[in-house]
Amino acid sequence: MLPRHHAKADAYSNGYPRSKDKTTYSISPHRFQPRASPPALRRRRQLLFRLCIILAIGLFAFFIWPGASILSILSLGFISTGEDFQLETVRYYDLSNVQGTARGWEREERILLCAPLRDAESHLRMFFSHLHNFTYPHHLIDLAFLVSDSKDRTLPLLSELLEALQADEDPKMPYGEISIIEKDFGQKVNQDVESRHGFAAQASRRKLMAQARNWLLSAALRPYHSWVYWRDVDVETAPFTILEDLMRHNKDVIVPNVWRPLPDWLGGEQPYDLNSWQESETALALADTLDEDAVIVEGYAEYATWRPHLAYLRDPYGDPDMEMDIDGVGGVSILAKAKVFRSGVHFPAFSFQKHAETEGFGKMAKRMQFSVVGLPHYTIWHLYEPSVDDIRHMEEMEEERKAREREEQEKLDRVKKIKDQFVDTGSQWEKDKTGIQNEAMKEKKEKEKKEKEKKEKERKEAAAAAAAASAPDEEARKAKTLEAAREAGKPQGNPQ
């Protein structure tokens, strides 16, 4: 019987639990366990009985028609059982169909996407944003998460985001079957950036990570998966078409280049994943001198291996399809054919050729004649998490910035004060000016008044003088009138 998601009519009910019990996700291994129930036993007995009868008939026929080939008769018996593969507990898989090809999305090849999680709450939303954007048909991708040694809300948040993703209105959004596997591996070292990347902690950390990956994969890999994609949740930027882009190369194991952006004061960008490399003579010679259990970890001064790293070969303008054969691979983003794992290649949790985890995986795949390739000019970007040194430096810079701001503020204050003073004198001057103007005005008015008064006075004096001058004429007129009256002999009356 075909797995459920191969039934086209029901393409999206792909094994994701639709039950009302939303708190638990069934982990699929349990789903395919044969039932040791009495009906099953009975059916098995019936099958045996039927086979016996077919055999008996076959032998009988052989004796009746000795010319007929017993083989054809027997195969007839098998075909008849093959035709009625009706038993619910029997699954039939043809693994020749799931080898993995360059254009898997056209052939409906299923991918198992594995993501190991540890205290990943802060990155989950970003990871789900990537899941939204993948262009590879979502219903062909099954998701498998391993939640281990987490003290934050990784698991509840993961369930929440998965519910939302699978309930998305857009029929293109929901993914295939989802498995969440919870298991602690007793990671003792702190997961903060410094202890994670410190040299001393590397070997044991890598071995535990290897165990986690193996558990996750062995629990989630199904016979119908053609590909396995390993992806870290702290990838910040990656092409939406990354699955198709990597798949097109049709390699057994393939990784992109992984860099990370940096703040400007640190130079803008930097190679991140130094675990993808090509083997060197120096490293092989070094490996020979090391203890059997020793694990070489790349990217540390303690082991000068002089290996060509995929990361350092990046040319931003280089051909993104250019391939480079590598021996060790980094785990940020690995696309591998499922057959690699089915062949027994895994993530060694011990020293394999002086390497462990993903680097050991690359070496083991190489050892088993699989192709292992890196793309130096096809780059994805890991999240920038400042190291303790960076944080210290940033704190110093922050202090400097504050000091500069204080200084700036003080300068501003000084300028303001001076300006204020200037404005004060200005206003005083303004006042003085009006004062003076007023004074001048007053003076002017006074002067005008005096002038006016003076003029008035002169006019009056002039008028008085004129009056005085005309007075004798009046007397003379009066006298003349008197004289005339006297001459006319008229009694001179007093005018009163």
Ligand SMILES: *[C@@H]1O[C@H](CO)[C@@H](O)[C@H](O)[C@H]1NC(C)=O
């Ligand atoms: C996914 O696509 C959207 C829309 O193009 C974009 O805003 C978002 O940043 C993308 N997410 C990631 C993680 O690249």
